[in-house]
Amino acid sequence: MNLDQATPVPLGQTDFATGVSIIGGTQITMAVTGRFNISFSIQIEKTDAGTDWVSIWLRKNGDNVPWSNTDAALTGSDANSRIVLAWNFFVEATTVGDYWQLMIASTTSASGKMLIQSVDPQIDPVRPAIPGTILTVNQVG
Incomplete structure (x- = not known):
């Protein structure tokens, strides 16, 4: 996915969920009101040299x-530099139906120069696939 404009982070696969849903592939919704911790990690790939910023x-x-x-600044002297960005937000759902989206954009104006990147399983040595985004939502109050 290109990051040259503000874009909701796609959330395509759910391993398991209780009381949390992904609507329309980007909207995080909770079935009950309360306080929640939304934590994530996103693997970003930069495909050119120089320094670019991602927000x-x-x-x-x-x-x-x-x-x-x-x-975050991503600096690459060659193609395909990767970094994992991870943090969390504490939020309060005051109304059932409230939704949150993780938004992302980069300062590069060139399409395809900054991507959320998943990686297929690898060999030599054997390693599992790398998801582009991991999202965890926990009710904390």
Whole structure:
């Protein structure tokens, strides 16, 4: 996925869930009100040389959450540099049906230069596939 504009992070596969759903492939919803910890890791691949910035922030019900953005610099001297960005947000669902989205964008204007990257299983040595995004949601109150 290209990151040259603000984009909701796609969440395509659910291993298991109780009381948390993904709607439309990007919206995180809770079946009950309360406080939740939304934690994630995203593997970013930079496909060119130089330094570019990537931003990740939280959106609630279509509005950017104030003070939720974090920037990271990715520097690569050759193609296919990767980094994993991971942090968490504590949120309060005051109404059933509230939804959150992880948003991402980069400063590069070139399409395809910064990507959320999954990697197929590897050999020599054998290793499992790498997901582009891992999301965990826990109710904490």
